[in-house]
Structures are given as structure tokens and as C-alpha cells.
Amino acid sequence: MSRSMVTLDANEAAAYIAHHVSEVIAIYPITPSSAMGEWADQWSAENKKNIWGTTPLVVEMQSEGGAAGAVHGALQTGSLTTTFTASQGLMLMLPNMYKIAGELTATVFHIAARALAAQALSIFGDHQDVMAARATGWALLCSNSVQEAMDLALIAHAATLKARVPILHFFDGFRTSSEVMKIEQLDEDDMRFMIDDELVRAHRARALSPDNPFMRGAAQNPDVYFQARETVNPFYARMPQIIQDTMNQFAARVGRQYHLFDYVGAPDAERVMVIMGSGGEVAQEAVEFMHARGDKVGVLKVHLYRPFSVEHFMAALPKTAQKIAVLDRTKEPGSAGEPLYQDVVTALMESADGARPMPRVIGGRYGLASKEFTPAMVKGVFDELKKPNPKNHFTIGIHDDVSHTSLPYDPHFSTEDPATTRAIFYGLGADGTVGANKNSIKIIGDETALYAQGYFVYDSKKSGSTTTSHLRFGPKPIHSSYLIRSANFVACHQFNFLERFEMLHVADHGAIFLLNSPFAPDAVWERLPRSVQQTIVEKQLKLYVIDAYKVARETGMGGRINTVMQTCFFAISGVLPRAEAIAAIKHSIGKTYGKRGKVVVEKNFAAVDATLANLYEVQVPTNVTSAFDLRPPVAAGAPAFVQNVTAEIIAGRGDALPVSALPVDGTYPSGTAKWEKRNIALEIPVWDEDICIQCGKCVFVCPHATIRAKVYDPQCLDGAPEKFKHVPARWKEFEGLRYTLQVSPEDCTGCTLCVEVCPVKNKSETRLKALNMMPQPPIRA
Ligand code: SF4
Numbered sequence: 001m002s003r004s005m006v007t008l009d010a011n012e013a014a015a016y017i018a019h020h021v022s023e024v025i026a027i028y029p030i031t032p033s034s035a036m037g038e039w040a041d042q043w044s045a046e047n048k049k050n051i052w053g054t055t056p057l058v059v060e061m062q063s064e065g066g067a068a069g070a071v072h073g074a075l076q077t078g079s080l081t082t083t084f085t086a087s088q089g090l091m092l093m094l095p096n097m098y099k100i101a102g103e104l105t106a107t108v109f110h111i112a113a114r115a116l117a118a119q120a121l122s123i124f125g126d127h128q129d130v131m132a133a134r135a136t137g138w139a140l141l142c143s144n145s146v147q148e149a150m151d152l153a154l155i156a157h158a159a160t161l162k163a164r165v166p167i168l169h170f171f172d173g174f175r176t177s178s179e180v181m182k183i184e185q186l187d188e189d190d191m192r193f194m195i196d197d198e199l200v201r202a203h204r205a206r207a208l209s210p211d212n213p214f215m216r217g218a219a220q221n222p223d224v225y226f227q228a229r230e231t232v233n234p235f236y237a238r239m240p241q242i243i244q245d246t247m248n249q250f251a252a253r254v255g256r257q258y259h260l261f262d263y264v265g266a267p268d269a270e271r272v273m274v275i276m277g278s279g280g281e282v283a284q285e286a287v288e289f290m291h292a293r294g295d296k297v298g299v300l301k302v303h304l305y306r307p308f309s310v311e312h313f314m315a316a317l318p319k320t321a322q323k324i325a326v327l328d329r330t331k332e333p334g335s336a337g338e339p340l341y342q343d344v345v346t347a348l349m350e351s352a353d354g355a356r357p358m359p360r361v362i363g364g365r366y367g368l369a370s371k372e373f374t375p376a377m378v379k380g381v382f383d384e385l386k387k388p389n390p391k392n393h394f395t396i397g398i399h400d401d402v403s404h405t406s407l408p409y410d411p412h413f414s415t416e417d418p419a420t421t422r423a424i425f426y427g428l429g430a431d432g433t434v435g436a437n438k439n440s441i442k443i444i445g446d447e448t449a450l451y452a453q454g455y456f457v458y459d460s461k462k463s464g465s466t467t468t469s470h471l472r473f474g475p476k477p478i479h480s481s482y483l484i485r486s487a488n489f490v491a492c493h494q495f496n497f498l499e500r501f502e503m504l505h506v507a508d509h510g511a512i513f514l515l516n517s518p519f520a521p522d523a524v525w526e527r528l529p530r531s532v533q534q535t536i537v538e539k540q541l542k543l544y545v546i547d548a549y550k551v552a553r554e555t556g557m558g559g560r561i562n563t564v565m566q567t568c569f570f571a572i573s574g575v576l577p578r579a580e581a582i583a584a585i586k587h588s589i590g591k592t593y594g595k596r597g598k599v600v601v602e603k604n605f606a607a608v609d610a611t612l613a614n615l616y617e618v619q620v621p622t623n624v625t626s627a628f629d630l631r632p633p634v635a636a637g638a639p640a641f642v643q644n645v646t647a648e649i650i651a652g653r654g655d656a657l658p659v660s661a662l663p664v665d666g667t668y669p670s671g672t673a674k675w676e677k678r679n680i681a682l683e684i685p686v687w688d689e690d691i692c693i694q695c696g697k698c699v700f701v702c703p704h705a706t707i708r709a710k711v712y713d714p715q716c717l718d719g720a721p722e723k724f725k726h727v728p729a730r731w732k733e734f735e736g737l738r739y740t741l742q743v744s745p746e747d748c749t750g751c752t753l754c755v756e757v758c759p760v761k762n763k764s765e766t767r768l769k770a771l772n773m774m775p776q777p778p779i780r781a
């Protein structure tokens with residue numbers, strides 16, 4: 001049977017199943033799970049049906065606690081009900097989750113697993129939230145990839161009806177929830193095959209109803225509570241086999257076979273890693289690479305974490321395993337070890353029969369709050385296991401100079417397939433770069449036989465900050481759930497990024513570097529910082545430039561450079577032959593903008609053609625000539641903490657900060673934001689002092705307090721630069737004083753609010769006001 005190949009992320013994949021097999025969906029958005037609720041809401045608004053032909057009722061509650069309560073209530077009426085959440089949202093659901101499990105109610109919650117707010121809030125991914133739910137009596141089923149998020153979502157919905165144990169289906173927040181990947185889409189017949197209508201009827205029959213009155217959820221005293229709590233044991237004892245049988249049923253139809261614990265690697269492995277989540281994909285890539293070179297290593301990827309089946313775990317573990325490293329993506333301060341480690345140790349102890357030597361087990365932490373986890377780190381852990389006395393309770397991926405837990409590793413170890421195209425794009429939040437890249441993945445994923453993966457790194461400041469897109473395309477399935485460290489295509493969509501941070505350290509030798517430049521091909525070299533020139537020369541990069549803003553303006557696209565930059569990528573990256581690539585992008589434009597009419601489509605076609613006419617390869621000189629270099633992240637006069645910590649974070653070197661650099665309790669000095677000069681505005685407001693009426697509205701409206709008015713004594717002007725603007729203050733009470741309105745160019749975001757609010761029009765040129773947006777670089781220079 002041939003199913004569609006689709007390009008989507010795990011949030012959409014899980015929501016797609018959940019919406020098809022539910023009747024009630026209670027939601028409350030929380031990053032990074034929000035998209036699941038948004039998809040469900042949208043599909044119900046579009047009247048999309050579930051597999052029984054009804055439109056699921058989607059209700060947004062006042063909090064996650066309310067959503068869980070609504071789920072509990074709907075379940076008690078016999079509805080097939082679900083929700084989506086993450087992090088603190090899951091914490092708010094815990095009280096209801098105990099009730100739902102205690103009443104043996106079939107349901108699935110889909111979780112984009114995320115860090116919990118401890119010393120600081122973090123929106124990024126790890127397993128702290130789901131680990132905090134492991135005592136609730138819910139099964140914990142983990143998907144490691146986008147394909148698994150769709151497959152195991154369906155397996156979860158099918159299995160919970162059989163087992164009557166609710167299932168918390170989770171995958172890694174951001175790394176999996178937001179990773180765009182080409183996968184095979186399950187169809188409605190697959191869902192009907194997996195969901196047994198008899199079990200749905202049985203679920204309904206357990207509903208509270210005046211037609212069939214009974215009582216559920218009473219209070220119990222010391223005489224019976226304990227015994228009643230023990231009644232559920234057989235349900236949990238049966239659960240692992242029910243899940244495995246459901247996985248087998250799925251495999252018989254779809255062809256993808258999952259196990260509670262999936263083993264990959266040498267059949268006679270001596271060193272084995274046990275891991276759960278997207279880290280399992282990374283470990284698989286590293287293990288396959290090392291095994292092919294003769295290393296006896298393997299990885300056991302955990303799917304069903306609760307109930308933890310000792311029997312299935314031992315059956316999946318190679319009998320040859322002598323050393324085991326268990327990796328937890330969570331932290332439990334003060335524990336004897338993190339939870340997965342403790343379960344593995346218990347499983348081995350309980351299975352010890354003297355027939356085979358007990359393996360040496362070590363446990364460690366990795367990847368908290370989406371900290372990168374790479375094949376190099378996997379290798380570092382395997383190298384540690386080789387030692388006679390490997391370090392236990394280790395960390396990997398950080399430099400712990402306080403408790404000395406961290407393991408060393410060689411960051412240059414790489415398992416990337418040379419046949420995979422690896423591209424990195426630096427853009428500005430909301431400049432269209434991420435949208436264009438998602439579109440490129442869809443074009444290549446949907447219209448070619450290539451596999452495609454996209455991952456997008458944002459910082460918490462969202463709009464107006466840097467976005468980095470990591471795209472892979474290749475002939476084989478992609479397991480690389482980590483950022484690209486060595487790219488054969490690098491694009492910089494904002495010229496001013498060049499002097500702000502290093503970006504070509506990720507470029508491979510001979511890679512293509514595409515630069516959106518306001519400077520012509522024969523003038524751009526002298527405008528590049530010295531270290532950028534040096535890297536281009538040393539790595540023999542091919543440099544291409546385009547003035548994307550000019551092309552966008554001239555083709556009626558305004559400030560949107562997404563189509564222009566995307567066309568450049570298709571034209572020069574070599575992922576597809578050039579003519580085929582341009583035809584594909586035009587086909588995609590027709591599909592995307594067709595509904596908006598011919599004019600919009602033609603405008604975009606014109607932008608594609610103009611792009612090709614304005615894209616130039618620069619003849620790279622052999623010499624480094626630039627007289628300037630990257631600007632320091634903060635001014636020299638900044639306090640020590642800002643120099644040593646904040647500046648490193650601003651410069652993108654936060655990963656290298658040692659444990660000792662950070663406060664123990666999340667307490668930071670205040671007033672440090674002023675040292676961060678983001679310098680992101682392409683245009684800034686320029687004051688026309690002659691017509692300004694000094695109303696102060698612009699000062700009042702600026703969301704960043706970037707524009708300030710001052711009234712001062714004329715003597716303060718002694719020594720001021722000649723071009724410093726000032727006029728007499730217009731108020732009676734300030735007679736004789738001077739007035740200046742000043743913008744801080746490096747803090748301005750270019751939002752234009754101040755210009756919009758300015759009430760004064762220039763009578764000689766009415767398109768102008770007393771404040772007007774002008775290109776920033778010449779003014780700053
Ligand atoms: S453009 Fe926006 S950020 Fe810049 S000064 Fe005006 S209001 Fe402030």
C-alpha cells in the first residue's frame with residue numbers, strides 16, 4: 001500500500017492522529033506544545049472530521065489545570081478525549097492525572113517534553129516534566145523522531161483502550177516537536193484498523209450516566225484505601241505486552257516494527273548505551289558509524305518507560321554487554337541517580353541469576369533545556385566506558401568545573417553522511433527566512449526522492465533577534481537530531497550580522513557563502529570584517545552576493561526578501577539541477593499564492609527572475625585587506641560579570657561557559673540589558689528638528705525607550721560635535737534652554753512606531769514627518 005510522504009514536524013504529526021481519533025480536545029497553549037492545540041483548533045474550525053465522521057469539539061480552557069479537569073470530565077461521559085501540553089502546564093495537570101489513572105480511564109496526553117522552571121525558566125526541551133509525572137500511574141511512551149511521533153501516537157490511542165491505563169505520549173520539545181522532517185503519513189484506514197470499535201463501546205459503557213447510575217471516586221478510610229490501591233496491579237502487569245502487541249499489530253499493517261526497547265548496533269556489543277528521546281537517534285547514528293569501523297557498541301532506545309518491563313529490557317539487551325551507560329535528559333538533585341539509570345540498575349539486579357556477570361553500569365545527564373547532544377558526545381561516553389573505572393553520575397556536553405562531573409570528548413568527531421547537503425541560514429526574526437526555509441524543505445521533500453530535515457534555532461527574544469535554520473537533504477533517512485556543525489552552504493540574510501557574530505566557523509572547506517549585501521560585487525570585499533575575509537580565503541569559500549532588499553523593493557515585494565533568498569539557494573546550492581530547482585520554486589509559488597490571484601503570483605515570478613539577474617559570484621581576492629573586524633559584544637567599560645558572562649552569551653559562546661561562571665540560585669546583577677547592543681534596525685528614525693513641535697509622543701510610544709527628549713542648559717553644548725542637533729525648547733517655562741531628540745541607533749528595532757505616531761507633516765514634502773525612517777549604516781558610520 002502506498003501512503004503519502006509529507007513534510008511536517010512532530011507537533012503536527014501527533015495532532016494529526018489525536019484529532020482523527022478523538023471527540024473532545026481540551027487545550028491550553030504552552031511552548032513548545034502550542035502547535036498541537038492550534039492544529040486541532042484549526043482543523044475543527046475547518047470542520048475536519050475524525051474517523052467516525054464527527055468534528056471533534058475543541059475547547060480552550062483558562063489554564064492547563066482547567067484543560068485537565070475538562071478532559072477528566074469528558075472522559076467520565078464516555079468521550080474519547082485528549083490534550084496537549086508541556087513543562088509547567090503538565091505540572092498543573094498532575095492532580096487530575098492521578099484521578100484519571102486511579103479510575104483506569106483510557107486516554108492519551110501528547111507532550112512536547114520541556115525543562116521546568118528551577119533556577120530560571122526555560123522554554124527548551126528535556127525530560128524534567130515527564131519524569132515528574134512518572135508516579136501518577138500513567139504509562140510513559142516516548143517517540144524519538146517525527147515519524148515515531150505519528151506512529152506511536154496511533155499506537156498509544158489504540159493501546160490505552162485495550163489496557164485502560166492512560167498514556168502520556170511524549171517527544172523532545174523543540175528538537176522533535178519542531179523538527180520538520182519528511183515522513184510517511186498514516187491514513188484513515190490505518191487508524192480504523194488500529195482502533196477497535198468494540199473497545200470504544202466498552203469505554204462508553206464505563207461512562208457516568210443517569211441511564212446507568214453508579215458512583216465513582218468515593219472517599220476511603222485507612223481500612224480499605226491501601227487494598228483498593230493494589231487492585232490495579234494486574235492492569236500494569238499486562239500493559240507492556242499490550243503495547244508490544246499493538247506495536248506488532250501496527251507493524252503487520254504499516255511495516256514499521258517498534259519494540260518497547262529497540263536495540264541498534266553490534267549483536268555482540270560489549271559497551272551499550274541506554275537512552276530515550278531524540279538522543280536515541282543521535283546515538284543510533286554514532287553507533288552505526290562506530291560499529292561499521294569495528295567497535296563492539298550498541299544503543300538500546302527506550303520507547304515504553306512506564307510501566308518499566310524488566311523482562312523486555314533484559315531480552316533486548318545483548319547478553320555480551322559488559323559496560324552500560326544510561327543517559328538521562330533530566331536532573332533530580334540529591335537522588336541516588338537519575339530515574340532511567342535507577343530503573344536499569346534495578347532491572348539488572350533483579351535479573352541477576354549468576355549465569356552471566358553483572359555488567360558495570362554508569363549513569364549520566366545530558367541535553368538539559370535542549371543543550372546540544374552530538375555523535376561526538378556519544379563517542380565520548382563510549383570512550384569513558386572503555387576505562388577500567390569509568391566515571392559514574394557524569395555529565396556530557398558541559399564543562400563542570402565545580403563538581404567535576406563532565407566527561408571529555410572530541411568535538412571534531414563527525415558521523416555526517418557526505419552525501420547529505422547541509423545548509424545553514426542566518427536570518428532576523430520575522431524577516432521571512434524561517435518561512436522560506438520551511439517552504440524549501442517542503443518543495444524538496446514533496447517533489448523529489450530526497451529525504452529532508454529542517455530545524456530552526458530562535459532565541460527567546462523572538463521577533464527582531466537572530467534565527468538560524470539548519471537544513472539537511474540527502475538520499476538516505478536522516479537520524480541527525482543535532483545542529484549542523486559543518487555546512488556546505490551558509491547564507492547570511494542580514495549584512496550587519498557579519499560584524500556582530502562569527503558565522504563562517506560552520507562552513508566546510510570549499511562551501512558556498514551567500515550574502516545579502518547592499519554593496520555591489522566589486523565593492524563588497526572591503527566591507528567585510530577582517531576575520532570574515534580571512535575565513536573566506538583560507539577555506540576557499542565561493543562567495544555570492546545579492547542586494548535582496550533592492551530586488552524585493554523593485555519587484556513590489558516591499559521588505560520581504562524570503563522569495564529572493566530562497567531563489568538564490570535553489571539557484572546555487574546544487575541540491576537540484578538549476579533549471580529543475582527554479583521550475584520547482586515557481587510551481588510552489590503558484591500553489592502558495594494561487595488563491596490570492598494572478599497579480600500576486602506574477603509578482604513573485606518577477607522576483608524569481610530578477611533574483612537570477614542580480615545574483616553575482618564575487619571574485620575572491622587572495623589577500624585579507626580589511627581594516628576592521630567583529631565588534632566586541634559589549635563595550636570595554638562593562639562590569640566584570642557582563643564582560644565574563646553576559647558578553648559570552650551575546651557572542652553566541654554561552655555553551656562554553658563553565659558551571660562556575662553561573663550564579664548558584666538564579667540571582668543576577670540588574671541593569672545589564674543596557675550593555676547588549678543588538679543593532680538590528682536596517683532603518684532608524686531621523687529627527688527633523690526644524691518642524692518638530694516637541695510634543696513627546698514619539699518618546700512615549702517607543703517600546704524600547706530608544707528615543708529620548710532632553711531639555712538642557714545651552715552650556716552643556718560646549719564641546720558637542722558640530723552635527724549634534726538642538727533647537728530652542730518651545731515651552732515658556734524652559735525659555736532659554738535647548739531641546740534635543742535623540743535616537744540610540746544600536747538599540748532601535750526599526751519598528752517605525754515613533755514615525756507613525758508623529759503628528760507633524762512636512763509641508764514642503766508631505767510624505768515626510770518630523771521623524772523619518774532612513775537607512776542606518778551611513779548614519780552610524
Ligand atoms: S523605530 Fe521603534 S524602536 Fe526605533 S526609536 Fe522608533 S519606536 Fe523606538
Ligand code: SF4
Pocket residue numbers: 691692693694695696697698699741757758759760770771
Ligand atoms: S512625535 Fe514628532 S513632533 Fe512630537 S516630539 Fe516626536 S518628532 Fe517631534
